[in-house]
Amino acid sequence: MSESQDTNLIDATEKENTAGKKECAGCQPCTNCPSSMEEQEADEGMDRAQFFRAAFACTAMCWGGVTLLPIFMYLNPPQTEETKSKVTSLEVCKLSELPKGTGRNFRFGSFPALVIHTDDGQLHAFKAICTHLGCTVQFRTDKQDIYCACHGGQYDPSTGKNIAGPPPKPLPALKAEVINDMVIVSRV
Amino acid sequence: MVSHPVSPQKFAARLNAFLRERLPLEELQALAEKKKVPLHKHSLWYYLGGIAGMLLGVQIVTGLLLMVYYVPEITSAHASILKINTQINFGWFVRSLHSWGANLMILALFVHLFSTYFMKAYRKPRELTWWTGLALMGICLGFGFTGYLLPWDDVSFFATKIGLDVASKVPFAGNLIAYMLRGGDAVSQATISRFFVIHVAILPILLIGLLGGHLLMVQVHNISEPNSFKNLEPAEKTYEKFFPTFFLKDILVWILCLNALFGLTMLSPWSLGPEADPFAPAPIGIKPEWYFLAPFQFLKMMPAMVGPIEGELVGLVLMSLVAVGFVLVPTFDSGASTARSRAATWFGIVVVISFAVLSIWGVLS
Numbered sequence: 001m002s003e004s005q006d007t008n009l010i011d012a013t014e015k016e017n018t019a020g021k022k023e024c025a026g027c028q029p030c031t032n033c034p035s036s037m038e039e040q041e042a043d044e045g046m047d048r049a050q051f052f053r054a055a056f057a058c059t060a061m062c063w064g065g066v067t068l069l070p071i072f073m074y075l076n077p078p079q080t081e082e083t084k085s086k087v088t089s090l091e092v093c094k095l096s097e098l099p100k101g102t103g104r105n106f107r108f109g110s111f112p113a114l115v116i117h118t119d120d121g122q123l124h125a126f127k128a129i130c131t132h133l134g135c136t137v138q139f140r141t142d143k144q145d146i147y148c149a150c151h152g153g154q155y156d157p158s159t160g161k162n163i164a165g166p167p168p169k170p171l172p173a174l175k176a177e178v179i180n181d182m183v184i185v186s187r188v
Numbered sequence: 189m190v191s192h193p194v195s196p197q198k199f200a201a202r203l204n205a206f207l208r209e210r211l212p213l214e215e216l217q218a219l220a221e222k223k224k225v226p227l228h229k230h231s232l233w234y235y236l237g238g239i240a241g242m243l244l245g246v247q248i249v250t251g252l253l254l255m256v257y258y259v260p261e262i263t264s265a266h267a268s269i270l271k272i273n274t275q276i277n278f279g280w281f282v283r284s285l286h287s288w289g290a291n292l293m294i295l296a297l298f299v300h301l302f303s304t305y306f307m308k309a310y311r312k313p314r315e316l317t318w319w320t321g322l323a324l325m326g327i328c329l330g331f332g333f334t335g336y337l338l339p340w341d342d343v344s345f346f347a348t349k350i351g352l353d354v355a356s357k358v359p360f361a362g363n364l365i366a367y368m369l370r371g372g373d374a375v376s377q378a379t380i381s382r383f384f385v386i387h388v389a390i391l392p393i394l395l396i397g398l399l400g401g402h403l404l405m406v407q408v409h410n411i412s413e414p415n416s417f418k419n420l421e422p423a424e425k426t427y428e429k430f431f432p433t434f435f436l437k438d439i440l441v442w443i444l445c446l447n448a449l450f451g452l453t454m455l456s457p458w459s460l461g462p463e464a465d466p467f468a469p470a471p472i473g474i475k476p477e478w479y480f481l482a483p484f485q486f487l488k489m490m491p492a493m494v495g496p497i498e499g500e501l502v503g504l505v506l507m508s509l510v511a512v513g514f515v516l517v518p519t520f521d522s523g524a525s526t527a528r529s530r531a532a533t534w535f536g537i538v539v540v541i542s543f544a545v546l547s548i549w550g551v552l553s
Contacts, residue, residue, distance in 0.1 A: 070281070074276060075253070078275050
């Protein structure tokens with residue numbers, strides 16, 4: 001291996017050779033044993049091989065960095081039109097299409113929403129994303145509550161308050177009103 | 189946090205010991221060091237395979253990145269490439285790298301193929317290396333052909349149409365092959381889907397398998413020595429170790445080639461034509477990629493009929509004979525006969541010159 005030292009600066013065996021010299025006491029200077037001058041150099045700081053090894057590693061790391069950054073930026077998704085445009089108000093349906101005691105899921109911009117016509121004739125609208133783990137909730141006509149089918153969370157249909165199951169918070173409310181016999185839902 | 193901090197050297201030594209106890213690292217190192225590279229005036233050509241391999245790496249990385257945003261659907265394909273080119277950070281760069289890289293890789297492969305051909309590296313015991321290499325060349329041309337359609341611009345649409353029409357001229361199975369590849373009678377959504385699957389799944393699997401075999405053969409037989417070197421006295425022959433000496437030089441050459449690729453990409457980003465319209469006339473001056481230009485020009489100069497046979501078919505048969513010549517050359521020129529060796533060399537020279545002349549003619553016409 002030693003003859004490859006001059007051609008190959010990143011040879012791991014070279015280090016072993018320099019490290020092993022301490023055991024080789026009292027011999028004449030030869031090609032296998034570094035001279036006392038080299039020994040001195042090695043003690044003081046970095047020798048040529050170490051320098052090149054470090055330079056190689058640093059260059060490789062810089063190169064990796066300038067390669068990985070553009071790849072990260074490439075993979076970073078651009079803002080889509082959908083997330084940029086914000087819906088503030090929406091016609092859901094005619095009031096006659098939403099009789100008392102029923103609810104309706106619909107799309108409100110980028111998220112699902114729910115409008116409920118309760119038995120007392122009031123309209124209530126909420127963001128239909130369960131506050132537990134993000135499933136879409138629905139209005140149950142038989143139980144007259146807002147229900148999440150994923151883990152059984154329940155909310156009050158009038159206030160959106162979490163009343164049973166794992167949800168930690170009430171559903172965020174939207175504003176629901178009737179204008180010209182149309183159900184209009186808008187941000188609060 | 190750590191009460192006894194471990195120095196990086198100690199950590200490296202421990203990691204080294206850990207791996208050595210669990211993996212056959214000594215054997216692998218011995219295997220890597222076994223391979224030696226002959227030093228002679230033609231040694232330069234030994235870099236070409238490595239260059240092609242490096243460019244393959246670029247193709248894999250950029251290809252994976254493109255797949256993140258590309259949509260293989262007829263109404264979205266062109267728009268998705270347009271989005272990559274205009275809206276995604278470094279998107280134009282990744283796409284141009286993929287296109288330029290593909291062209292440089294084909295170029296490197298052609299030089300690799302002909303340099304090994306003229307150095308007679310196909311002779312026993314390296315026939316399998318030669319044949320796997322030819323198959324890899326075919327696969328890479330397949331990559332070029334299938335990938336060309338995916339952006340779904342006007343040129344890619346007609347290039348695919350022409351290519352598949354040529355394929356349909358193959359006797360007996362031609363029509364079926366073209367029909368299966370096209371996924372019907374016309375280049376359409378079905379063609380995009382099929383070409384996409386071939387480009388990103390089928391060809392990569394074949395390529396990885398064959399390339400593994402190709403490299404294994406090189407490892408088993410060591411690097412081929414041209415006759416001028418083989419006939420030297422043992423004392424006059426000089427070698428260098430493949431690992432690490434030649435490998436480090438390889439890395440240097442790769443960096444130079446990468447810089448050339450980056451330079452081309454930045455100075456001349458790959459363009460994207462208008463979206464394909466299957467009912468619009470072919471654009472004036474439409475030509476295939478440069479590596480298909482020679483066969484394109486050859487078929488163009490064929491007369492409509494040669495005797496009772498269709499000219500196109502005669503051209504195809506002649507070109508197939510060239511391919512067959514390359515496949516059979518190890519059995520024809522085994523090194524025993526000087527006359528055969530010379531014939532093989534002349535065959536290669538004629539093919540290279542015809543390829544060059546036809547390509548240049550194709551560019552100019």
